[in-house]
Amino acid sequence: MKLHRITALLVRHLYLYRRSLPRIMEIFYWPFLDLVIWGFITLYLARYQSQVPGFVTFFLGALILWDMLFRSQQGITIAFLEELWARNLMNLFASPLKPSEFLTATMAMSVMKVTVVSIVMAGSALLFYSYNILIIGAWLMPFVLNLVITGWIIGVFTTSLIMRFGQEAEVLAWSMVFLFQPISCVFYPLEVLPTWLQMIAWANPAAHIFEGMRTVLSAGASPLGNLAWAVCLNGVFLVVVVAWFYRTVAYCKEHGLLVRVGE
């Protein structure tokens, strides 16, 4: 891998964000709006459901962590869509750029997005609801890292689908992640799911992170088991999805789809 090629893609996206208000809004406006709405709902529910301990803590913590996963996935998929919309894929894939460098650049973009969104959301939560995400403690960092990787997995998977099926599949960039939300147990514990769905959720790294978060916040116990599951599942899925991305690139080249994907 060559650093200058990865940097080139990052610079290209930073140029884009520098002068595009809608793209800036995507980073600041929507996460902020999400937080405000969910914050008020949480306060309202907390008033009447006071028997549920740490209601505000659960909901706002979960919301901020979920948004990190969502922005991580978006960082990958939107970076690809930007190339597609700009009809720039031919320029990139006819250059010495390798698929691994392309993926690394989009992953770096997603980390930048997650960082900015996290600061915006955590700061807003503190300011408006006196909620400090740092109460999760030292577990916060491994939780976030795992959610970012889960976001990459969903992002690379979605990108492969868009590359394979063309621009008509671009709606997946926004909808795919929500397919994972019910089985990520973001706002409720795994045990509320039907048994058959619990088994599926168990294979989802994000579900272990949110379970782990609740373990820390409710009992102050160690979520090491959940974390270990998340790390292993993320490792396996990341390898599988990257291999699938490579296979998709090869398939698109065989069928001439790479040059038609933006049409």
Next chain:
Amino acid sequence: MAIPVLKASALTKRFGDFMAVNEVSFEIRPGEILGLLGPNGAGKTTTIQMLLGLVTPTAGSIHMFGLDLSTHREEILQQVNFSSTYISMPQALTVEENLCVVARLYGISDRARRVNDIIKKLEMEEFRSKTTRKLSSGQMTRLTLAKAFLTEPRILFLDEPTASLDPDIAEKIRVLLKEERRASGLSILYTSHNMREMEEMSDRIIFLQRGRIVAEGTAREIIDRFGKADLEEVFLKFAREQQQSS
């Protein structure tokens, strides 16, 4: 005879039942301009896409600088570039920003100077700070040509490079191509629907029809072989034959 910088051997591409390129073999020598001619659907674009590694051949091989494209993609594409009227560049970036990104992508040192030089060379100063979406089609063509020249390639693939340019700029581009060829030994694969331009620019011409090479030689040799007055008449003959058979 000089060793070819590009050698395509029995290049074949089949999409399902459709044979887009059928056992096409040709070479380009250092400093040579090879014209690729043929009616729409003859296989020109698919051939160029295979040479750029964007489409995998069904059969055959591509060697550039003595290296196999299927195993040395990175080394080869570092020394190759292309320009086409059918591509674009990121619309929200300025001309200069787009060129800077390309310079980084190819690991060019002294980026600012090289970008400045190419902007001057292609007379793009007046719109260097314009966002790409505001460019006219002629300015856009100049930008994609600048992108191609910026990396100082050894082989350049040009797909209708002067199609949307006014005659003055088109002439300047042709002069520039000839100069680059003379100065750096640049080899060029050139497609155009402007037959006079093809005659003027190409050292040799390959005619494609239904994915096969049907004629090869200098413009004069091809015109004489088919007993026509000029290259345009030869083109029309092949285009009509292809139309009738489809």
